[in-house]
Amino acid sequence: MTLAELRQRPVTHPGRCRFRVERRFVPSLFLAVVAAGPLAAQSTAPSHGALRDDQPVRGWTILSDREPDDLAVIAAATAYDIDHLELSHEVIMDLKDVRDERKRALVNRLTDAAHAGRIQEVVVWDHALYELAHYPQRFRTGPGGTIDLDDPAFWSWLKQDYREMLDRVPAVDGIVLTFIETGARAERQYSRTLKTPQEKLAAVVNAVADVVIGERHLNLYARTFAYTHEEYRNIIGAVDRFQPGVRLLMKETPHDFFLTHPNDLFAGTIARPTVIEFDAAGEFNGQGQIASTWPEYILGRARDLLRRPHVIGYTARTDRYGATRLIGHPAEIDLYALRRFTQDSRIDAARVSAEFVESRYGAAARPFVTRAFANAFDIVTSSLYTLGTNVANHSRLDYDGYASSYARHVSGKWIDPPIAHVKHGVNRDLHYWSDVVDHIAPPWTKADSGGAQWREVPWVKERGWIHADERMDEPTLALVLTEKRFGVAKAEESLRAIDSARTLLRPNDYRELHALFERTLLTARLHAAVAEAYYGSRIWSRGGAFHTPSVEQTIRHGLAEIDTVASAMRTYPDPPPVGQWEWAKDADMAMGYRERIERQLRVVGSGY
Numbered sequence: 001m002t003l004a005e006l007r008q009r010p011v012t013h014p015g016r017c018r019f020r021v022e023r024r025f026v027p028s029l030f031l032a033v034v035a036a037g038p039l040a041a042q043s044t045a046p047s048h049g050a051l052r053d054d055q056p057v058r059g060w061t062i063l064s065d066r067e068p069d070d071l072a073v074i075a076a077a078t079a080y081d082i083d084h085l086e087l088s089h090e091v092i093m094d095l096k097d098v099r100d101e102r103k104r105a106l107v108n109r110l111t112d113a114a115h116a117g118r119i120q121e122v123v124v125w126d127h128a129l130y131e132l133a134h135y136p137q138r139f140r141t142g143p144g145g146t147i148d149l150d151d152p153a154f155w156s157w158l159k160q161d162y163r164e165m166l167d168r169v170p171a172v173d174g175i176v177l178t179f180i181e182t183g184a185r186a187e188r189q190y191s192r193t194l195k196t197p198q199e200k201l202a203a204v205v206n207a208v209a210d211v212v213i214g215e216r217h218l219n220l221y222a223r224t225f226a227y228t229h230e231e232y233r234n235i236i237g238a239v240d241r242f243q244p245g246v247r248l249l250m251k252e253t254p255h256d257f258f259l260t261h262p263n264d265l266f267a268g269t270i271a272r273p274t275v276i277e278f279d280a281a282g283e284f285n286g287q288g289q290i291a292s293t294w295p296e297y298i299l300g301r302a303r304d305l306l307r308r309p310h311v312i313g314y315t316a317r318t319d320r321y322g323a324t325r326l327i328g329h330p331a332e333i334d335l336y337a338l339r340r341f342t343q344d345s346r347i348d349a350a351r352v353s354a355e356f357v358e359s360r361y362g363a364a365a366r367p368f369v370t371r372a373f374a375n376a377f378d379i380v381t382s383s384l385y386t387l388g389t390n391v392a393n394h395s396r397l398d399y400d401g402y403a404s405s406y407a408r409h410v411s412g413k414w415i416d417p418p419i420a421h422v423k424h425g426v427n428r429d430l431h432y433w434s435d436v437v438d439h440i441a442p443p444w445t446k447a448d449s450g451g452a453q454w455r456e457v458p459w460v461k462e463r464g465w466i467h468a469d470e471r472m473d474e475p476t477l478a479l480v481l482t483e484k485r486f487g488v489a490k491a492e493e494s495l496r497a498i499d500s501a502r503t504l505l506r507p508n509d510y511r512e513l514h515a516l517f518e519r520t521l522l523t524a525r526l527h528a529a530v531a532e533a534y535y536g537s538r539i540w541s542r543g544g545a546f547h548t549p550s551v552e553q554t555i556r557h558g559l560a561e562i563d564t565v566a567s568a569m570r571t572y573p574d575p576p577p578v579g580q581w582e583w584a585k586d587a588d589m590a591m592g593y594r595e596r597i598e599r600q601l602r603v604v605g606s607g608y
Contacts, residue, residue: 057313059084123174131183142190149191174219198237268308293373295337296349323577368501372494382487388420406441433465484528491521532558
């Protein structure tokens with residue numbers, strides 16, 4: 001199937017944007033196997049080793065290198081019927097990391113613990129090619145010091161390198177190989193015989209497969225994602241050239257894990273066994289430091305993706321670095337939703353929530369806790385997102401300094417037509433580019449030299465949807481603030497629900513849930529306050545005609561609220577574990593906006 005044909009297919013999405021829904025997929029191998037029951041599928045499986053073609057993949061991915069937390073995740077895996085564990089990121093990002101004795105020892109200990117805990121397959125992450133300096137100078141004879149891919153000695157050296165690295169982690173059962181966006185991008189290396197990017201990418205994957213599959217009889221999962229439709233063309237062309245036995249691992253969404261992105265268009269459409277990668281840990285969506293209890297969202301993705309014809313299973317991220325593991329956290333419900341879907345593909349979110357909450361918090365507290373949980377999706381998508389698109393830098397409050405929010409990460413990049421139906425009190429269809437980005441993006445990000453990735457979406461400017469000047473105005477501000485205040489109201493509602501259940505919850509459970517939803521409320525309030533001050537000041541900066549009493553009042557209220565909320569966050573007695581995002585530091589970011597806006601207004605608005 002060509003890219004053009006695939007792009008004509010309807011896209012599906014479980015969130016808040018408008019899409020046609022395609023339900024004509026045949027049952028996947030994954031659902032066919034698990035229909036017999038997870039325990040039946042395990043009964044003939046070896047205690048450990050590479051998963052066979054007839055075994056479904058039910059996986060988790062550990063990112064953190066905190067061994068006690070990793071062991072807690074592994075210990076919980078049996079109850080979730082997990083048969084596939086990925087060690088990634090802080091544990092091991094590249095296979096070459098095993099030459100670091102500390103990392104090698106950690107990988108081996110975690111692998112042994114997983115096997116002892118009846119996880120059949122443990123795989124480690126890798127990226128190829130590595131940075132150019134990893135490869136001997138004698139192979140870097142192409143233009144600009146690139147690798148000469150026509151040199152047979154290079155491929156012999158590469159395979160020996162993999163043999164030596166695998167020897168250092170002898171119990172692992174496979175590799176997850178990211179072959180795009182790597183240190184020395186294969187498609188940029190020199191070759192006279194490999195004439196296309198697809199051929200170069202495939203040559204690297206096949207060389208690794210010769211060792212991993214052909215010699216070691218392990219599984220190789222080629223991990224794919226792309227920034228553009230052109231990159232997807234390269235990937236599909238490369239995959240067509242992979243040798244037999246190479247599996248695929250594809251994200252639930254195109255490029256990255258945003259709640260408003262459609263399901264990945266290509267996942268499950270390529271005739272290779274495919275594993276779907278879910279981000280239950282919320283890289284861009286709060287990282288478990290605020291509420292991310294959304295089984296309805298997880299099930300919405302699963303109902304489509306895990307039913308696609310070539311899908312053999314899933315893996316779900318279980319943390320976002322540090323001590324942010326989901327196991328033992330209220331957001332473990334998202335992992336539970338995936339598990340229950342594999343047992344009963346007809347299950348709905350209400351039943352998942354009822355089961356999880358009752359088993360963890362008791363029947364009496366269930367009505368209150370499920371009510372609190374149910375608001376999480378709306379809170380996050382109206383706080384960390386603005387009018388249908390993410391504006392948080394890996395969950396961090398960063399409206400002005402992160403250009404990717406206004407080009408690369410815009411959900412409208414993957415939707416045709418690029419229309420979001422925004423609820424959250426707005427209740428309007430908005431064009432992602434002309435109605436949203438053209439107004440909320442700071443001018444420097446819209447300029448060709450401003451750092452935004454406009455070459456990835458050339459049609460946006462060609463069609464006149466984006467203008468380089470300041471376009472923030474009062475009608476757009478009204479929509480933004482309606483949405484932000486909706487998020488605050490939903491967060492207040494959730495916190496009230498938890499407080500109503502105080503006498504029905506165990507003291508530690510109440511403390512945990514109260515703190516989670518109180519942090520969620522403070523986050524929603526902080527985003528609302530910064531939106532008032534930041535977007536209001538951008539309107540004010542346009543000059544006298546824009547110096548209205550309404551704008552001035554909005555800015556003043558926002559600046560005062562930043563003070564109040566930032567102070568509460570800085571002194572908060574129960575901060576969450578720190579991962580990639582540090583929740584309390586958003587207070588510092590907000591105060592930075594406050595100080596900058598006050599300085600700006602003293603210059604621009606003499607009457608302010």
